Amino acid sequence: MKRLFKKKRFWVVLGLIVFVYFNNSSLFTNPPAQKPMLLAHRGLGQTFDMTGLTNDTCTAERIHPPEHPYLENTLPSMRAAFAAGADMVELDVHPTKDGQFAVFHDWTLDCRTNATGVTREYTLSELKKLDIGYGYTADGGKTFPFRGKGVGLMPSLDEVLAAFPKQELLIHVKSNDPAEGTQLARRLAALPTDRLSRITVYGGDEPIAALERQLPHLRTMSKASLKKCLLPYMAIGWTGVVPDACKHTQLHVPDYAAPWLWGWPHRFLARMNEAGTRTILVRDGGGFSAGFDTAEDLNHLPENYAGGIWTNRIDRIAPLIQRQTQ
Template identity: 80%
Template sequence: MKRLFKRKRFWVILALLAFVYLNNSSLLVQPPDDKPWLMAHRGLGQTFHMEGLTNDTCTAERIYPPEHPYLENTLPSMRAAFAAGADMVELDVHITKDNQFAVFHDWTLDCRTNGTGVTRDHTLAELKKLDIGYGYTADGGKTFPFRGKGVGLMPSLDEVLSAFPDRSLLIHVKSNDPDEGTKLAQRLASLPADRLHLITVYGGNEPIAALEKQLPQLRTMSVDSMKACLLPYIAIGWTGIVPEACKHTQLQIPENVAPWLWGWPHRFLSRMDQVDTRTILVIDGGGFSSGFDTAEDLKRLPDGYSGGIWTNRIDRIAPLINRE
């Protein structure tokens, strides 16, 4: 009797393991015909070397020799990104002193512009007078190739929404101020439902939580929302069940974490698609703006990958993806 019980337990365990494998292995799934979709980080801008990079580093002072004339987070850079093949453009916003939203990356003005102080302490009109190309240099300050060319190029969020009425945008709230989330929700609430569907907002936990309360139909993402989705998924995803927190959101998955997700890549992407959630693959968590920027980076993608790709060099990556 004891031997029979052990034999039954063995077959039950074996059946369970077989179920887990068959329910999550992408080896048994025909890869989709779709190509990866491309998310252009800050549009098409100048890139920089990342050796010794910290949160306080002025990246405008370490750009590579310019290969194109565009500055990040500007209307020309976004147009260039879409023209190059971007499916979505990411942009950064700050609330201004007069309660508008300026599109600019840095918390302070001193690195990139000829202004000083905290970005949000200025009115939009004051910010528009600045030269946002003032601080860029590729040779340690010997030359400044964009100085004088960035005057008036800092756009407002309203200008971006007007310029790209039917394109997908990823808006990054740079603060952790809940009031900023509330004000952004009030601005976006005036948009029609079909336009709102093309917009995703991510950022600090507090502004995103405040925005979700005001505008629950908007797709959002924060560290808290990522944890709320992925931790339960890691626990129960082997069953094929997708947690409620994973529905209608966005996931920015580090490439070193992705292989540990149940069903990665094809079953996982299919499950997220079925609950209206977008998945973007980033390099090593996306720290310090890292993205899939070279042909070598693309070689690390899973065969048949059809999710999103985070890139700083849409001009390089789009032709390679479209050539496949």
């Protein structure tokens, strides 16, 4: 009897292992037909040396020699990104003194512009007078190739929404202030439902939670929402069940961690797509804006990958992806 029990337990365990393997392996699934979704971080902007970066590093002072004339988070840079093949453009927003949202990356104005302080200390019209190309240099301050060329280029969120009425946008709330989430929710609530369906917002836990309370159907993401989705998925995803927290959201997944997700890549992506969730693969954890920016970076993508790709160089990556998927 004891031997029989051991045999049954063996076959149950073996059957479970076989189930888990076949239920999560991508080897026996047909490659997805769609192409990867390309997300252009800050539009098309100047890249910079990431060696030794800290939160206080002024990245405008260490840009690579310019290969194009665009400055991040501007209307020309976003137009160039979409023209190059971006499916979605990411942009950063900050509140202004007069209750609007300026599109600008840094917390302070000191690094890139000819002003000091933070955007919320200025009205939008005052910010429009600044030169956002003032601080860029590729040679340690010997020359400033964009100085004088960035006056008036800091857009408002309203201008971005008007300029790209049908395109996919990813809005980044840079603070952890819940009032900022409420303010953004009021602005976005005025948009038609079909326009809201092409907008995603991510950022600090508190503003995103505040925004979700006002606009529960808007696609959002925060560190808290990532944990609520991925931790339960790691526990039960082997069954094929997708937790409710993973539905209608966006996931930014580091390329080194993605292989640990049940069903990665094709089954995982299919499950998330069915749940109305986008999966964006970021390079090396995405720290300090790391993206898939070179041909070598693309070697880290799974074969026949059809999820999202985060890039700072849409002008380089889109043609490479196009050739790979032809």
